[in-house]
Amino acid sequence: MSPIPGLSCVGILGGGVIGGGWAARFLLNGVDVKMYDPDPEAPRKVGEVLDNARRAMHKLVASPLPPEGSLTFVDTPEDAATGVQFVQESAPERLELKQMLLQRASTAAGPEVVFGSSTSGLLPTDMQRGMTHPERLVVGHPFNPVYLLPLVEVVGGEQTSTAALGEAAAIYESLGMQPVRLEHEIDGFVADRLLEALWREALWLVNDGIATVEEIDDCVRYGAGLRWSFMGTFLTYRIAGGEAGMRHFMAQFGPSLQWPWSKLTDVPELTDELLDKLVAQSDEQARGRTIRELERHRDDSLVAVMQGLRATHNGAGLVLDRYERQLFARAGSHHVEHDLDAPLRLYEATVPVDWVDYNGHMNDSRFFQVTSEAGDRLMRFIGVDEQYLTHSSYYTVESHVNFGAQAKAGDRLYATVQLLSHDAKRLHHFTSIHRADDDTLVATAEHMMLHVDTAAGRSSPAAPALLATLDELAAHHGSLPRPAHAGRFVGQPRG
């Protein structure tokens, strides 16, 4: 069963840079994908995008990702749209090609299936012409890499229904994205218009020999680019206006718009000379790194920025926070069969960059966070749910953490929990935190928890149903060897 209600399988038309990125977004969210792309190389290319996406997503989120969806390549656009709940078109940017694909696929899809198009700037009114049920086509314009960047611009054409726009936005949001709805369709939409303005000016600066491609990129990444990621342009300029705000800013910098400083009304002629110059400077800037290496560098940096912004509750960091909560809730609603004759494997996390301190190792406090999350899962396992938490809970009264090995950013960790003892009020358990790639034991933790009536603020006996589950678990865990570090005290010699 799909972790996203009502979305178990989607169709994707076109599996290049963007279609591959969409496939990764859906698959890593546990949704099956049917992909149509006539290029025999498409499975290899999508596989490579998926490898990058797996790597990045496991670094990005601390929450467990659902079991991956399955990817199937099909022979026709009709096949891709059959038996799916959503279709995303990501074919080359040619109107007639997109129209043909959408027309064919829409004859096969159920009438309620919404279609999103990744087009960078074609009008949905033109694309939906000739479709069966044209009212279900929306533009869902994403950004590369689709599996990491949250923005998706959502806009409809003349025939698009409000319901289709709402449904597409809800689907994108369920994948951890941030839909931004545009009121009216317009060539190039909003984001690409902004990007094009910058790009046009940058080409002039190279053409006129004012700066190299690297110098221009430096002007973005050491300055405005840093601010853009959390404030955009208008809020930044409001601050630049000082206490007098936007009106003062406009009075100060408005006149220069007339001079003007830019050459945006024109575009440099793409002569061989300009192209040779661009390519040579770009080669020099890349310093021999392959596209895959550059992609991984980009992805790691994006993960770091988004995790940093989560700490300041800003922009893409807020989207990440919301997405992680969704993933935790979905993981909690999934019934997983556990082998009771072994410590329960209850929690997994990939060490994010902001868990790592100046030594390059995971900070002590994060081990406590991992064992605390595992303890939380144990509570869920024995039956402490949202309803139970309205009156009672377990509070931790004593803990002991013991460190064995280091963990670094990107390491995948898993935590197992063994019940050591319990009675009506007490729960004594032991967590072992391992590195997933080689099962190295990196830390252990022992906890005593007390059952509490939260309204009265006093210890109280747990509900009979919880105690019955604990009794059953104890019957199994009682015969497991006692963990070597259980009962350790601080300073005890290691042996």
Ligand SMILES: NC(=O)c1ccc[n+]([C@@H]2O[C@H](COP(=O)([O-])OP(=O)(O)OC[C@H]3O[C@@H](n4cnc5c(N)ncnc54)[C@H](O)[C@@H]3O)[C@@H](O)[C@H]2O)c1
């Ligand atoms: N590259 C970007 O940064 C970016 C960003 C946002 C949106 N887009 C848009 O996404 C769409 C795809 O762009 P891309 O960058 O992935 O291009 P791409 O060239 O990487 O991929 C296009 C894919 O479509 C396949 N294809 C060709 N003919 C097809 C057909 N008849 N049916 C199905 N698939 C077919 C190709 O084999 C290729 O794999 C375009 O509309 C583009 O404007 C691109």
